[in-house]
Amino acid sequence: MMKLFKLLATTTLAVVLSSSAYADKLQLKFGHVGAPGSLFAESAEEFARVANEKLGDKAEVVVFGASQLGKDNELLQKLKLGQIHFSLPSSVMSSVSDEFGVFEMPYIIKDRGHMKRVEGAIMDSVLQPAANAKGYRILALWENGFRHITNNTRPINVPADLAGVKLRTPKGAWRVKMFQLYGANPTPMAFSEVFTALQTGVIDGQENPYAQIWSAKFQEVQKYLSVTGHVYTPAYVLTSEKHFARLPQDVQDALSAAAQETQSYVYATAAMLETDLLTKLKDGGVAVNEADKAAFVEASKPIYDEFSTSVDGGAALVKTVLDLAN
Structure with missing residues (x-):
């Protein structure tokens, strides 16, 4: 009986210690708006996966997608409040600081090699200081991708085809200005609301990378997909400057390294999805056309001029990015 008592006591103590260790394990929440199966997800x-291997028993990154923890603007606020630890904003960063608006310029990024050179040139000198000034820290640049237009009105071959089309855009001023310039009726809207708005006819179309279009099932409520590639949007692994600095240094180092290491996976996955998902979208019955990109480039000059003159350092920033294209 005494042996049985000791065994039970030892087992109970082990469970208590295990539960205590689990309770003390730091949970790091990563919120994003991407649907299951999206590039974001x-x-x-x-x-x-990479971070948790590095962190061991020190902490655990837990992912909450599909706007479970909030829409983009809500996630940015929750970062500052310390309610979440990471988010993955994209176009919305142009509303955080003007410098990020350079990626809203049509056709300014040619391919991922170009994007890597731009990252090397302006990450530490422009983007990180801009984020820091607003209370954030960028751990890495990932990808949202090259954006294309879907709608239920007509195929979009040239900017004039957008005349009167009610088009959902992210909540960023430059995207709205760009589509107004093309003649569309842009409507900023949270990503989580887009499917229903398309289904009910509140809007005619939207613009996103293939991975977002497919994972959100927009092809089920859209007739036309026009391959425009009008904007390449990076995705920013974002954290709070203040709250991240409070983490133990070894935890910070592991998270920073994991974010950087994940970029190659993101780029490879994005390239694969570009091919695979376009095929799936075509096979799914959406009418696909190649837009006249030269016509869009020609129509885009005024938006470059406005950015260059209205944003402090805008002209130099645009020149730096364009000079790195080749």
């Missing part, structure tokens, strides 16, 4: 889950 794949990227965040890979980051969590």
Whole structure:
């Protein structure tokens, strides 16, 4: 009986200690707006896998996608409040600080090699200081991707075809200005609201990378897909400067390294999805056309002029990015 008592006591103590250790394990919440199967979801889950291997028992990254923890603007606020630890904003960063608006310029990024050179040139000198000034820190640049237009009105071959089309855009001033310039009726809207708005006819169309279009099932409520590639949007692995600095240094180092290491996975996955998902979208019955990109480039000059003259250092920033294209 005494042996049985000691065994039970030892087992109970082990369970208590295990539960205590589990309770003390730091949970790091990563919120994003991507649907299951999206590039955002794949990227965040890979980051969590890599980070958690590095962190061991010190902490655990847990991913919450599909706007479970809020829409983009809500996630930015929750970062500052310390309610979440990471988010993955994209176009919305142009409303955080003007410098990020350079990626809203049509056709300014040619391919991922170009994007890597731009990252090397302006990450530490422009983007990180801009984020820091607003209370954030960028751990890495990932990808949202090259954006294309879907709608239920007509195929979009040239900017004039957008005349009167009610088009959802992210909540960023430059995207709205760009589509107004093309003649569309842009309507900023949270990503989580887009499917219903398309389904009910509140809007005619939207613009996103293939991975976002497919994972959100927009092809089920859209007739036309026009391959415009009008904007390349990076995705920013964002954290709070203040709250991240409070983490133990070894935890900070592991998370920073994991974010950087995940970029190659993100780029490779994005390239694969570009090919695979376009095929799936075509096979799914959406009418696909190649837009006249030269016509869009020609129509885009005024938006470059406005950015260059209205944003402090805008002209130099645009020149730096364009000079790195080749």
